[in-house]
Amino acid sequence: MTMPSDLDISRETVTLPLSDIAERCGIPASLTEPYGRFAAKVSLDAVAALSQRPRGKYVVVTAITPTPLGEGKTTVTVGLGQGLNHIGKRAAIAIRQPSMGPTFGIKGGAAGGGYAQVVPMETINLHLTGDMHAVTAAHNLLAAMIDNHLHKGNSLGIDPHSVTWRRVLDVNDRDLRDIVTGLGSRADGTPRQTGFDITAASEVMAILALSTSLADLRNRLGRIVIGFTADGAAVTAEDLKAAGAMCVILRDALNPNLMQTVEGTPAFVHCGPFGNIAHGNSSIVADLIGLRSADYLVTEAGFGADMGAERFFNIKCRASGLTPDAAVLVATVRGLKAHSGRYRIVAGRPLPPELLAENPGDVEAGADNLRRQIANVRRHGVSPVVAVNAFDTDHDSEHRVIADIAAAEGAHVAISSHFTRGGKGAAELAEAVVAACDEPGRFTPLYPDEASLTDKVETVAREIYGADGVDFAPAAAKRLAAYESGGYGRLPVCIAKTHLSLSHDPALKGAPTGWRLPVREARLSAGAGFVYLVCGDMRTMPGLSSAPAAERIDIDEQGRVVGLS
Amino acid sequence: MTMPSDLDISRETVTLPLSDIAERCGIPASLTEPYGRFAAKVSLDAVAALSQRPRGKYVVVTAITPTPLGEGKTTVTVGLGQGLNHIGKRAAIAIRQPSMGPTFGIKGGAAGGGYAQVVPMETINLHLTGDMHAVTAAHNLLAAMIDNHLHKGNSLGIDPHSVTWRRVLDVNDRDLRDIVTGLGSRADGTPRQTGFDITAASEVMAILALSTSLADLRNRLGRIVIGFTADGAAVTAEDLKAAGAMCVILRDALNPNLMQTVEGTPAFVHCGPFGNIAHGNSSIVADLIGLRSADYLVTEAGFGADMGAERFFNIKCRASGLTPDAAVLVATVRGLKAHSGRYRIVAGRPLPPELLAENPGDVEAGADNLRRQIANVRRHGVSPVVAVNAFDTDHDSEHRVIADIAAAEGAHVAISSHFTRGGKGAAELAEAVVAACDEPGRFTPLYPDEASLTDKVETVAREIYGADGVDFAPAAAKRLAAYESGGYGRLPVCIAKTHLSLSHDPALKGAPTGWRLPVREARLSAGAGFVYLVCGDMRTMPGLSSAPAAERIDIDEQGRVVGLS
Structure with missing residues (x-):
């Protein structure tokens, strides 16, 4: 069977009116605002409006340590949401908004894939409702106000060399990493060495994702530290009188975006903070609304369980006060084989052919990573469910190795073929997640606030x-x-x-x-x-490759987008 | 009588559902997409869908040479639209989208004012539907692809010193005017002297405003010249394979935005190219749709009749093939007094008190500017209507001077008090415009294409x-x-x-x-x-003042925006 491309699947999906999706979530029409035909903003008033409904089960999707290709967490998140609906549960999902920079870089879009994607691809991968752009604008207004303050006499006494607040743009542009601004004449500012990060790396993005209300957002923006005085005192966005205007710029962006998957499962798409210098999780407000909108909310955390899930437990849950009921650990045969140390996978290059040959021994050789990540989930008092993200090139013997390891570690396990079969292909996983959520758990953060x-x-x-x-x-x-x-x-x-x-x-x-x-x-x-x-070199502004995806993206004669993947 | 603030008027307006506004324009619901509650995108398919309806009269609003405070063209545009509806004509307006940089700088918003404004102010002055951000993103993708091309071997042979394509951001940030990019290590690009302009100054903004269809937009983007080879051959966005992706980023932004005035007059708000280095007019596609949506479309051109209107006639009409029926020339008593050369008006400072004293002689002393601008309109074969934008501090004797001059020049003239009285206050102006449109006119561009x-x-x-x-x-x-x-x-x-x-x-x-x-x-x-x-110094990136508007903009306890003006 040849799979149609992600774009073709997206394009051929008959989407439901978003008002139907909102209704399925129990969100009153008065609390949604359409943004185009395929996305709607949900007012934060929905948190109060839905407070009488029972809180759904809270399921976080994480992964083994991924290869550069990723383990397919987003497709599992989408597929699991669809799978839960397939077995008769009411489920919604919450994912991060893809960044536009990588969409035109090497990566392509990030809306899931196959029959487990959020649609339409053009909407989620491009501007969506403009939240990324609002983060860019708010971030850069503060940057302009910092340099303006220096230019206009620096009454706060900011040490220019201490300023850590850079600028941001949602584009892959390596030439902006290290720049000198303020050149030209005296009227053109104060020369300073600085640079741009990609918007997802902005602290404003992390703030938006961690805020629990508009007032909380306003206060967090005020607390941003941009640098220090000569005496070492912190200078904040509040000191610069910038936080109010930043909050105004972000007011609509704080409302989560409602979309849908190819099977009509409600999808909250909101915020996309970096997974290394920030916590790499979608927004708290989306989860707050999503948990009252469904019996199961499936939410995704970036990278492996040592990264995104650890921050989910210890940063996001700490800020939200929410406690998770289960954690799905996504693993792939090729990912575990790569952990054997016997293969080298490079993004943008074909897989080594020998990686695709039947070899359960190599899966076993890489399995310690899975064991460690299962332990990492359990360390937080949460039930782990291993989800094998199945590929056509996998072999049953290889799946069996993973299932045996999971069983030996006392974790639930399921093979999931959501990519090729949608929710039906994730039914087994959905059953395993339901079982895990029914187990008594006791969420435990890793460390107390009081620890140094x-x-x-x-x-x-x-x-x-x-x-x-x-x-x-x-x-x-x-x-x-x-x-x-x-x-x-x-x-x-x-x-x-x-x-x-x-x-x-x-x-x-x-x-x-x-x-x-x-x-x-x-x-x-x-x-x-x-x-x-x-720890090590953290790149906060990607570059483009020799043949960036942008070169292949265009409109066709009918004005449709082509080349997105 | 004390006028409420612009923000209070905006906030107290009971807006109509945008579906009603679209219906009033004859635009089928299937061709509009709501973006939040207060703006909708209109599909370009509306041009074909409405082609059976008669084309309305095309009225451009321009002005005498303004003072730094402006003559109030936007309020006249809004007021005239409302006034035409008040006297029983069906009218719509078309204005530029305000730039967010100046909103947080010295200027405040640009949605009109008083009882002649587009509402809600927060929507039009902030992100609206994200078109400005789309221009920023498309522009900067091309910039990144240029530097990436240089970094990856420069197979096109671009002379780095010839690259004129800078980057853009919609923020007032003087420190970005002159910068050096590509510093750091060899992996961080190629050091180059460049800078940022404000988004409104982007050629992409001018392109968006001058495109007549998606295919035209795609072709224009491809024709952008970013620099030259060592042999002097132009290098285009098409050569860099960037134009397709830029067009995809701009696809939705090409659709005009429909809003409404305080009196429910349909308002197309679309594009905002600079008025000096670009043509300073709202989009052609908004006019194409607006002209089929109403009996009168009132559209605004930036700055005085020597600037925006001259480009309206010779750049915008040349690209659209449309011909105007009348031109409104906005004049103020204080503006003409300033043209006497006897006063100095500085933006952000109080007016000189002597400017407000009754002094018809000073109005007469400055009247040559009005005479010249009347002639400039007439030079293009278009009927001029002088609109006196009345202020409370004006005197009847001063208004009479302007009326006499206009009459002596054979122009229609009307005193308009739309700011304090809305459409009712612009009824006289509306009648004058109707009369001017009924006169036989023969639009004549200033020069043929063939002239050097x-x-x-x-x-x-x-x-x-x-x-x-x-x-x-x-x-x-x-x-x-x-x-x-x-x-x-x-x-x-x-x-x-x-x-x-x-x-x-x-x-x-x-x-x-x-x-x-x-x-x-x-x-x-x-x-x-x-x-x-x-000619002279053209600033394409504004700076902030010592006390930027951003410092006073915030949310209140109810989450409402305060401090916008």
Whole structure:
């Protein structure tokens, strides 16, 4: 059987009116605003309006440590939502909004795929309702007000060299990483070395995703620290009188977007913070509404369980007060084979052919990664469900190895063929998730607020990553001490490391042991409410390849989009 | 009587459902898509769907040479539309989308004012339906693809020093005017001197405003010239394979936005190209639809009749093939007094009190500007209607001076108090416009396509500005010759000079004589389809003031926007 392309499937889907989708969620029409035919904004008043309905089960989708191709978490999230509806449960999903930069770069879109995607692809992968653009605008207004403040006499006494607030754009543009601004004449500002990040890396994006109300958003924006005075006092967006205008720019963007999957499952698509320097999860407000809209809300966390899920548990749930009922761990045969260390997978290049040959031994050889990630979920008191994202090239013997490992670890497990068969193909997974949610669980964060920042980092490194310990660079240790004494010690930590290994080194596959985590730098996201630790090179502005996807994207004679994938 | 603030008027307006507004325009519901409660996108299919309806009268609103405060063209446009409906005609208006940068800078919003504004103010002044952001994204994708091309081996042989394509953001940020990009390591691009303009100054914005269809948009984007090879051959967006993706990013943005005025008059709000380096007019597609939606379409052209209206006649009408039936020339008492040369008006500062004293002599002393602008309209074969935008501080004797001058020049004239009284206050103006439209007119462009570029500039300078001639800097003359030989000689010209004088010198008030226009530089907007000439310093990226409007903009406890004006 040849599968039609994602774009063809998207295009041939007969979508339901969004008012029907909202009605299925129990959201009154007065609380939705259509944005075009295929997306609607849901007012945050829906949280109060739906408060009498029972809270649904809260299911987070995470993964083993992925290959550069990803394990297919988004397709599983979509497929599981459809699968739950297929077996007669009412389910909705919550995913992140794709970033436009990568859509025109190497990656293509990020709306799921096959018969497990959010539609239409053109809407979700392009502007959607403009939230990304609002983040860009709010972020850059603050940047302009900082430089304007310096230019107009600097009455707050900001040390220009301490300014950490850069600018952002939702485009893959390596030439903007390191720039000098303020050149020209005296009327053209103050020369300063700075740069642009991609919009998803903006602290404003993390703030939007972690806010629980408009008032909370306003306060978090005010708490953003942009730099310091010569005396070392933090300078905030509130000090610059920028937070109010930023909040006005973001007012509509705080309302989650409602879309639908190819099978009409309600899909909340909202926010897309980075998965390394930020927490990599979709918004809290979408989950708050989604949990009252369905019996099961399936929400996705970025990267592997050591990354997105750890932040889901310790940053997002801490901010929302919500507790998860189950965690789905997505694994693929090729992903586990890659963890054997015997293959090299490069994004944009064909898979090594030998990876596709039947080889249950290689799956077993990479299985420690799966075991560790199962333990990571369980460490937080949550029931793990291993979802094998099945490919046509898989072999039954390879699936059996994964099922046996999961069973040995006491985890639920199911093979899922949602990509080729939609919700029907995820029915077994849906049953496993229902069973996991019915188990008694007791959600437990990894560390208390009171633990010191360094202790929090040590705990994540040892208990989740499997490190022997942490080596803080002197500058990082000094910063952490300053944050403690500056009153930021109760914040959770967000460790920015590669997502391609449990360790900081992408070459270390499986579940590496006998290593220590080197923390090069510590930075503060005071508005978002976490301290982040940089381990290795973190790229916050992607570049384009020699043949970017943009070159193949166009309109056809009928004005339809072609070349999106 | 104390007027409520613009924001209070906007907030207290009971808006009609946009479906009612579309219905009033005869636009089928299937051709509109709501974007939130207060704006809808109208499909370009409406042009064909409405083609059986008679074409309405086409009225352009322009002005005398304005003071830095503006003459109130937008309020007249809104008020006239309302006034025509008040006297029983069916009218719609078309205006530009305000830029978000200035909204947070000194200017505040640009939705009209008083009882002649487009509502709600928060919608039109902020993101609206995201068109500005789409322009930003499309423009910057091309910029990224240029630098990526240079980084990946430069197979087209682009001379990096010839690249004129900068980047854009919709923010007032002087520090971005002159920057160096591509610093850092070898992986971070190629160091280059460049900068950012405000989004309204993007050629993409001009292209969007001048396109007549999606296919036309696609072709214009492909024709954008970003720089030259070492051999002097033009390098286009098509050469870089960027135009298709840019068109996809702009696909929805090409559809005009439908809103309404405080009195429920349909308002098409679409595109906002700069009024100096670009043509400063709202979109052609909005006019194409608007003209079939009403008996009168009132459309606004930026700055004075020597600027926006001249480009309306010679750039916009040339591209659309439409012919105007009347031109409204907005004048104020204070504006004409300022043209006496006896007052100095500075934006953001209080008016000189002596300007408000009764002084018909000063009005007469400045009247040559009005006479020249009446002649400028008539030079194009269009009936002029002088609209006196009345202020509470005006005196009858002063209004009489203007009326007498208009009558002596054979122009229609009316005093309009739309700001305080809405459509009722513009009834007299509406009657004058109806009369002007009924006169036989014969629209005549200023110059034929076949005239040389230098002749076109000479013609505008002599016949419209009243210059004795033009002095081309050697570099400009060389460029114009190159454009002629490169096949761009048939394009119209867009002269970028100050809008505060008929001449290139903002200090020369009234209708200056005995001067020559110095053309410093010539540049090509091949996609938009004009050559522009730079006379003096043209700022394409504004800065913020010491106390930007952003500092006063916030949300209140009810989550409503405060501080917008």
